[in-house]
Amino acid sequence: MKYQAHKIAVAPMMDWTDRHCRFLHRQLTRRALLYTEMVVADAVIHGDRQRLLAFDPSEHPVALQLGGSVPDKLAEAARIGADFGYGEINLNVGCPSDRVQSGTFGACLMLTPRLVAECVAAMKAAVNVPVTVKCRIGVDDQDPEIALDTLVDAVLAAGADALWVHARKAWLQGLSPKENREIPPLDYDRVYRLKQKHAGRFIGINGGIQTLDAASAHLKHVDAVMLGRAAYHTPGILTRVDEAFYGEPGRAFDFDGLIETMKAYAERHIAAGGRLSHVTRHMVGLFHGLPGARRWRQLLSTEAARPGATPQLLREAFAAIDLAAPAEAAA
Numbered sequence: 001m002k003y004q005a006h007k008i009a010v011a012p013m014m015d016w017t018d019r020h021c022r023f024l025h026r027q028l029t030r031r032a033l034l035y036t037e038m039v040v041a042d043a044v045i046h047g048d049r050q051r052l053l054a055f056d057p058s059e060h061p062v063a064l065q066l067g068g069s070v071p072d073k074l075a076e077a078a079r080i081g082a083d084f085g086y087g088e089i090n091l092n093v094g095c096p097s098d099r100v101q102s103g104t105f106g107a108c109l110m111l112t113p114r115l116v117a118e119c120v121a122a123m124k125a126a127v128n129v130p131v132t133v134k135c136r137i138g139v140d141d142q143d144p145e146i147a148l149d150t151l152v153d154a155v156l157a158a159g160a161d162a163l164w165v166h167a168r169k170a171w172l173q174g175l176s177p178k179e180n181r182e183i184p185p186l187d188y189d190r191v192y193r194l195k196q197k198h199a200g201r202f203i204g205i206n207g208g209i210q211t212l213d214a215a216s217a218h219l220k221h222v223d224a225v226m227l228g229r230a231a232y233h234t235p236g237i238l239t240r241v242d243e244a245f246y247g248e249p250g251r252a253f254d255f256d257g258l259i260e261t262m263k264a265y266a267e268r269h270i271a272a273g274g275r276l277s278h279v280t281r282h283m284v285g286l287f288h289g290l291p292g293a294r295r296w297r298q299l300l301s302t303e304a305a306r307p308g309a310t311p312q313l314l315r316e317a318f319a320a321i322d323l324a325a326p327a328e329a330a331a
Helices: 019-028 041-046 049-053 071-084 098-102 106-111 113-126 144-157 188-197 212-218 229-233 235-246 255-271 276-280 293-301 312-318
Strands: 008-010 033-040 062-067 089-093 131-139 162-170 202-206 224-227
Touching: 008 235, 019 033, 019 235, 019 255, 019 276, 033 041, 033 049, 041 049, 041 062, 041 071, 049 071, 062 071, 071 089, 071 113, 089 106, 089 113, 106 113, 106 131, 113 131, 113 144, 131 144, 144 162, 144 188, 162 188, 188 202, 212 224, 212 235, 229 235, 255 276, 255 312, 276 312, 293 312
Parallel strands: 008 033, 008 224, 033 062, 062 089, 089 131, 131 162, 162 202, 202 224
Antiparallel strands: none
């Protein structure tokens, strides 16, 4: 199966890229690939699948990221995810949190590349959609030159359709997940060398990429760029992705239409028993850098969390935004 190339993706981020976040991001870019939060295979098999996996059809293209280390369980979870309609199943080999390590998956799997390959092979045998891997360049005292090649060679031989590489080591002891996203130095050149070695395979890069200009620079060396915190904290940058990377005609983004779409979406969510803040918490940074953004943040951070808050609050908050300010300020 040929992997469909996506030049830009929004990274899987725990507690952030839930279905409400992805619905917002899809309104901002039609073309970027969106990832779910990591979902543990056992939870998919035994838990509330509707709560864990359901998504709005408009989110496509959307990929499910799984966590686990037991091939049979990952195969079953992948099959369930594919049946839900996800267009790609991704295996997490990069998360360094203690909770993930205790389940023997995430970044610690870089220490057992043969097991990762077995997991990939089992998932590939179970589904007809692409199976991909997201990893680090190494963990702890591993030599990234050896560790990354060993893992990648194993998973490609097992049938992995694509690799996304966070260009940092993960330290399994001594650093928190937040520190693991910031303290280990970035080594983009290591990922570039990996792509040179596997010129015909899809290799994407992730880690510390803050702007679309930086993404363009990386695309001279790799197939794709995965945006993480930049896309979440300043989602306005996603409005320029389709033009910049997919050749779509430039147009002034319809923020008024976006607010109406999100207002209607929030109304449906509240009618189903949810709260306004479940939706609006992902929108706080939308107008970063524009006049009125502070008032927007205040209303969405405080008033939206109050019991009984209604989607009309989005209209009130949006009224404070001066869209006539220079467009680049939103980035």
